[in-house]
Structures are given as structure tokens and as C-alpha cells.
Amino acid sequence: MSDEVRQVRQELMRVGLLGDVRTDGVVPDLIVRSWRRSISMRADGANPAQRCTEIDTDSILRRAADPVLDRWQSHLADTGTTLFLSDRSGAIVARRASDGTARRRLDRVHAAEGFDYSEDSIGTNGLGTSMVEKRALLISGSQHYNDALATLACAAAPVCTPSGSVIGSISLGGPIESANPLMLSLTREIGQQIEERLRSSARPQDLALAMSFTRFTNSQRPTVVMDSESILANTPGLPYIDVTSHVMLWELLNSHDWTAARTLRLQPDGTTVEVLARRVIDGTRTHFVLHFADLEPVMSRAVDASPDSGIRSSIVTTDAQGTPSVVVVEGPAGSGRATRAQSLRPARPSGHRFEEIVVNPSQATAWDAAQELLRNGTDVLLRRAENIPEADAEHAAALLREHLAASIAGQRSSALMVTADRDRCCVSVSNVLDEIGYAASTQPLSATPERIPALVKRVLDRVDPTGRHTMSPAALQSFVQWGWPGNLTELVQTLATVVKQVPTSVIERRHLPRHLQQAPPRRHLTLLEAAERDAIIKALDAASGNKSEAAALLGIGRTTLYRRLRLLGLDTGETSL
Incomplete structure (x- = not known):
């Protein structure tokens, strides 16, 4: 039978994927389907399996499967069969051989831990094909796509999580002479026992x-x-x-x-x-x-221009060539106004001149110097226009109006960008900014927590250019929960401090300042929940973080404390990225 099967496979490889091959009942349909996939993926049909990257010996799959494999290894002693476990990628992560002879025979064909038995890599085989077909199956001799496996027979079944997704596969294999339909029943049973352990170890x-x-x-x-x-x-x-x-x-x-x-x-x-x-x-x-x-990319929508919206219009004033000449970004200090304004700066060649002028209420602003920079083609970012005093409003208005008029007339190609908190601007400055219009508006971080994860990543890249540090999800959750009264400035300073102080590569919640560790969830807490949260924090402080001692101080069970910690946003469980 082996020669007939091999001949069918070779004929399929000769005629190609679109060719018609008669199997005459010699080869099951699922094997032919797998052969066709193997051909399309250019799987290796001659050489032993290739080594994968390092395998995870402490994965959820291994923890659930190891006791089952150990038990069945003793049951199958002296049968000449071997148990294999692969992860979802097809890598063998565990092997239980019955004797040394079996191990040496399997080592010769690289049927060992750390080798890739995915269908894409080595073609039709029990471990890989059972996951693709999502069913238990028996593959014997030349039904394997790879000739190195032609002396073996294996029964295999996929292993699924409680949600039904395939997490790996289990196989019982041995010499072709040991092929028996009972192997399929045993493999199904072993797979079901592993799945039961996965279910029992899952949290509710x-x-x-x-x-x-x-x-x-x-x-x-x-x-x-x-x-x-x-x-x-x-x-x-x-x-x-x-x-x-x-x-x-x-x-x-x-x-x-x-x-x-x-x-x-x-x-x-x-x-x-x-x-x-x-x-x-x-x-x-x-x-x-x-x-x-x-969705299809959408154009920026018209912005609410009501008096209470904080945004008067959505206007970028352009010069005669349509290049933005005056860009005003409105929002509270520290909310990313300067970054937003620079993102609206017209495209420039590398090295184009650019200057920042920060309005400081305790210092005179160099209005003449700003005018000269703009006349000479330098782009200028005027930051914190809310600090311009009424006495200087005339200079600011002149700067804006003169640059706007010169740009429209085609006399200037430079861009002027302005950041301002309109609600804190003096009346004269507010009027001229309203006259020009607002290109964009930024909001405080407390109103836009969805921005925080991306901002943390961006700032982390800036304050840690070597990329040494990453942040655990629990720590990132604390950043999102905190109100950030100092907005982006506070976030940058906090991250810069943490990066300097944390010696490990992963920043965990315990590394953060205390106020971040104890940041309440953004949902509104009832008075009772707020009082309970304060009591738990005090108890944890008194117990130096020991939850068992804190539970005793509060007069509740440890399990109850864990549940309340999660509900009140005090859970400090860590999972590194």
C-alpha cells in the first residue's frame, strides 16, 4: 500500500494543484487536501524538520498537558509508541518516548522538542494537519508528505481552549507496524483530558x-x-x-x-x-x-463653533500658493498644543529654519525679532499666547495681521504657528485669534483618556531612546486612570523620572509613584465605595502591601479583598508586555 500511496502523491506533484489525480480509494480525501496545501506552501518533502526558536516550557498548554502526558507515558510503557505535544505554531513542545530505542529513532527524523512540525513547513503530518483540519486523524507511512516520516504512523487531535480556538495538538506515534485504529481513540481521550485541565484552570x-x-x-x-x-x-x-x-x-x-x-x-x-x-x-x-x-478616510468635519465649545472654527489660513501661513491651535497648557501645531506646519525640506518663541509673563517678548524671522523665511512657533498682557496685545495683533497680509500677497513663504488657551487670553488677543480662526483644538488628558496609551508610547520612545524599557499593562492602566492635572507636561516628567529610577526592563505598577498606583477607576464611585477604597489603601499601607495582613486588619477574607481590589481599581497584578 505504501508504494501505491507514494505514487499517487508523486503524480499529484507532477500534474500540479489544478491537475486531476485518481486516488481509487487508496488515499483518503483529507490526505489529498493536505497534500495540495503542502504543495502550494512549498513544504519540504525530503529533509527532516527544521529547528524552531526556543520553546516555552511554562506555557498554559504545557502546564495543563504535562501531568496528563506523564500519566499516559507510564500507561504506554513498552508499547513502542511516543506522545508528542505541539503548540499552535506546530512546534513540538513536549515528547514522552517509551524507551531509548524509540527516542533515538525519532531523533534521526528530528521528531523532538524544538522542531517545526507545522503543515506549512514539513507538509502532511499528524501534529500540523490535525490543527488545520480541526479534527482527529490517523496518518500512516507514505501518507506523510515528507519521505523522512514514511516509516512512522501517528494519530493526532487538535487541543482547544474553552473558547474553541486551537491552542496546539496531541499525537501518539510509532513505527508503521504499530498503526492501529485504537491509537485514534486514545489520542482523542488524551486531548480531552488536556482540554479539561485547561477549563478547570481557567478563571470564571x-x-x-x-x-x-x-x-x-x-x-x-x-x-x-x-x-x-x-x-x-x-x-x-x-x-x-x-x-x-x-x-x-x-x-x-x-x-x-x-x-x-x-x-x-x-x-x-x-x-x-x-x-x-x-x-x-x-x-x-x-x-x-x-x-x-x-472606514474610508474621512475629511475633517466642521467643528462646533458654539461659544461653549472651546473651538471657534476650523481654519488654516493659507498664502497665495495655498500653503498654510497662520496656524492657531487652542487648548489648555500642557495638552499637546505645540505638538499639534507642528503637525500642521507645511511640508518643508530638511534643514528648513524653525524657531520657537515662548511668551513668558515675567520677560519681554521679542516681537521685532519674530517679525524679522518671518520676513526672512523662518517658520515661527509662538507658544502660550495666553501669557500676552493687554499692554502687548497691540504688538501680537500687528505680528499676526502683518504676516497674514504679506503671505496672502505672496510676499512671504514662512509659517506662523500659535498656541493659546483662549479662555485665559486677554480680550484683545482673544479677538484677533477669533478673527484669524482656529486650526485645531486640544483637550486636557482628563477629558481624553483614550489618548494616554499612545502618548505614553510616544513619550517613552523620547525619554528612553535606547528602547530598554517597556510598560506592563497594569502600569499603563494606572496612567490611564490618573487625572493628570498637569496634562502632558506632568506625564512627560513622570515618565522621565520613572525611566531613570527603574533598573529592570519592564516598568510595573509597583514602580510608579504612589498616587498613580492608587489612582481610582474613571467610573464614578459611590460614597460607600470611596470610603471602602480609602480604608483598603490605609490597611495595605499599614501591612506594607501584604494582602493577607491587610485583609485581617479589615476583618474580611483574603478572597473578598482580592475581589474588592479589582472592583475598586487597586489590583496590582502584573503581566509584562
């Missing part, structure tokens, strides 16, 4: 996520199910979520008022992605189901 909230994932997901629509700590995503949903977007979306959704409706449609700032969110409540726990859709 993880099981709730898994149930929602099974209920709301499909193979086509990008879908993510998440709570404050965990994420489940289907393959189309993976590009839309990472640690930063997870923290940002959780804060947006958790602080939203859901009393009006159970669904919310939103478009995160700076993206062309629409998110349809649904809140799911399981007991006292809340999680969200998110569906993503790409």
Missing part, C-alpha cells in the same frame, strides 16, 4: 469571555471579546488589538454611560476604524464584545 471571567466569544464571533467579521485583563480575538480581529488599544478601549467603554443602550458605535481618535461595542454582564463582572470595520 475567562470562561465568561469564552462563552461570549463563541456566541458573538464568526470567521469573517473582526471580533474581540475583552475585560480589563484578558482578550480573545478571532483571526480577522487580531490586527485591531494590542496592549495599547486594549487599555484605551477598556477605559472608553468602562466609563461610558450604558443606561441608554447596550451597544455603542464609536470611532477612536486618529483612526479610520469603526467599533461596534456591546456590553455583557456576567454576575458582578462586565466585559465587552467588539466588532471592527474599516
Whole structure:
């Protein structure tokens, strides 16, 4: 039979993927499907498997599978069979051989820990093909795509998480002479025992996520199910979520008022992605189901020009060639006004002259120097116009109006950018800025927490140019929860200090200043919750962070304390990026 099977495979390779090959019942359809995939992926049909990168010996899969594999290894002693466990990538992460002879035989074909047995790499084989087909199967002899495996037979089954996603595969293999249909039943049983351990080790909230994932997901629509700590995503949903977007979306959704409706449609700032969110409540726990859709790039919408909006208009004044000549960005100090203004600066060749002038109430502003810079073609950023006194308002107005008129007349190509907190500007300065119009408006970080994860990453890149430090999700959550009364300036100073003080590569919540570690969740706390939160903080301080001692001081059980810590935003559990 082996020769007949090999001949069919060779004929398929000769005629190509579109060719028709008669199997005459010699080769099962699923094997032919796998051969076709192997050919299309240019899998290696002759050489032994290649070594992967280092395997994770402490993964969730290994922790669940190791006791099961150990138990079955003793049951299968002297049978000549070997147990293999692969992760979802097809890498063998565990092997339990019955004797030394079996180990040496398997080592010769690289059927060992650390080698790649994905279908893409080595073609049709039990570990890889069972995950692709998502079913248990038996592959024997020349049914393997790789000739190095032609003397072996293996039964394999995928291993799935409680949500139904494939996390790896389990295989029972041995010499072709040992091939037996009972191997398939045993493999299924071993796989089910591993899956049961995965279920029993899962947290209740993880099981709730898994149930929602099974209920709301499909193979086509990008879908993510998440709570404050965990994420489940289907393959189309993976590009839309990472640690930063997870923290940002959780804060947006958790602080939203859901009393009006159970669904919310939103478009995160700076993206062309629409998110349809649904809140799911399981007991006292809340999680969200998110569906993503790409939108066509949209033009900036007209901005609210009502007196209370903080934005008068959305105008970039241009010169005769249509190049922005005056750009005014409005917002409170420290909210990223200067960065936004520079992003609106017209495109310039490298090395184009640029100067910043900061208005300081205790010093005279060099208005004549600013005029001269603009006349000579230098771009100027005038920062903190709210500090211009009424006595200097005439100079500021002259600078703006003269530059605007000269630009429109084609006499200047330079750009003037201005940042201002309109509510704090003197009347004369406010009037001239209203006359010119506002190109953009920035808001305080307390009003836009969804900006914080991306800002943290950007600032971290600036204050830590070597890229040595990363931030744990728990620490990032603290940054999002804090109110940042000093806005971006405070955030930059905090990160710069933390980077200097933390010796390890991962910044964890315990490394942050105390006020950040204890930042309350953005949702409104009741008076009782606020009092309870203060009491827990005091107890933890008195117990030097020991939760068992703190629980005793509070007169509650440790499990109750952990639950209240999570609910009140005091959970300090860490997971490094």
C-alpha cells in the first residue's frame, strides 16, 4: 500500500494543484487536501524538520498537558509508541518516548522538542494537519508528505481552549507496524483530558469571555471579546488589538454611560476604524464584545463653533500658493498644543529654519525679532499666547495681521504657528485669534483618556531612546486612570523620572509613584465605595502591601479583598508586555 500511496502523491506533484489525480480509494480525501496545501506552501518533502526558536516550557498548554502526558507515558510503557505535544505554531513542545530505542529513532527524523512540525513547513503530518483540519486523524507511512516520516504512523487531535480556538495538538506515534485504529481513540481521550485541565484552570471571567466569544464571533467579521485583563480575538480581529488599544478601549467603554443602550458605535481618535461595542454582564463582572470595520478616510468635519465649545472654527489660513501661513491651535497648557501645531506646519525640506518663541509673563517678548524671522523665511512657533498682557496685545495683533497680509500677497513663504488657551487670553488677543480662526483644538488628558496609551508610547520612545524599557499593562492602566492635572507636561516628567529610577526592563505598577498606583477607576464611585477604597489603601499601607495582613486588619477574607481590589481599581497584578 505504501508504494501505491507514494505514487499517487508523486503524480499529484507532477500534474500540479489544478491537475486531476485518481486516488481509487487508496488515499483518503483529507490526505489529498493536505497534500495540495503542502504543495502550494512549498513544504519540504525530503529533509527532516527544521529547528524552531526556543520553546516555552511554562506555557498554559504545557502546564495543563504535562501531568496528563506523564500519566499516559507510564500507561504506554513498552508499547513502542511516543506522545508528542505541539503548540499552535506546530512546534513540538513536549515528547514522552517509551524507551531509548524509540527516542533515538525519532531523533534521526528530528521528531523532538524544538522542531517545526507545522503543515506549512514539513507538509502532511499528524501534529500540523490535525490543527488545520480541526479534527482527529490517523496518518500512516507514505501518507506523510515528507519521505523522512514514511516509516512512522501517528494519530493526532487538535487541543482547544474553552473558547474553541486551537491552542496546539496531541499525537501518539510509532513505527508503521504499530498503526492501529485504537491509537485514534486514545489520542482523542488524551486531548480531552488536556482540554479539561485547561477549563478547570481557567478563571470564571475567562470562561465568561469564552462563552461570549463563541456566541458573538464568526470567521469573517473582526471580533474581540475583552475585560480589563484578558482578550480573545478571532483571526480577522487580531490586527485591531494590542496592549495599547486594549487599555484605551477598556477605559472608553468602562466609563461610558450604558443606561441608554447596550451597544455603542464609536470611532477612536486618529483612526479610520469603526467599533461596534456591546456590553455583557456576567454576575458582578462586565466585559465587552467588539466588532471592527474599516472606514474610508474621512475629511475633517466642521467643528462646533458654539461659544461653549472651546473651538471657534476650523481654519488654516493659507498664502497665495495655498500653503498654510497662520496656524492657531487652542487648548489648555500642557495638552499637546505645540505638538499639534507642528503637525500642521507645511511640508518643508530638511534643514528648513524653525524657531520657537515662548511668551513668558515675567520677560519681554521679542516681537521685532519674530517679525524679522518671518520676513526672512523662518517658520515661527509662538507658544502660550495666553501669557500676552493687554499692554502687548497691540504688538501680537500687528505680528499676526502683518504676516497674514504679506503671505496672502505672496510676499512671504514662512509659517506662523500659535498656541493659546483662549479662555485665559486677554480680550484683545482673544479677538484677533477669533478673527484669524482656529486650526485645531486640544483637550486636557482628563477629558481624553483614550489618548494616554499612545502618548505614553510616544513619550517613552523620547525619554528612553535606547528602547530598554517597556510598560506592563497594569502600569499603563494606572496612567490611564490618573487625572493628570498637569496634562502632558506632568506625564512627560513622570515618565522621565520613572525611566531613570527603574533598573529592570519592564516598568510595573509597583514602580510608579504612589498616587498613580492608587489612582481610582474613571467610573464614578459611590460614597460607600470611596470610603471602602480609602480604608483598603490605609490597611495595605499599614501591612506594607501584604494582602493577607491587610485583609485581617479589615476583618474580611483574603478572597473578598482580592475581589474588592479589582472592583475598586487597586489590583496590582502584573503581566509584562
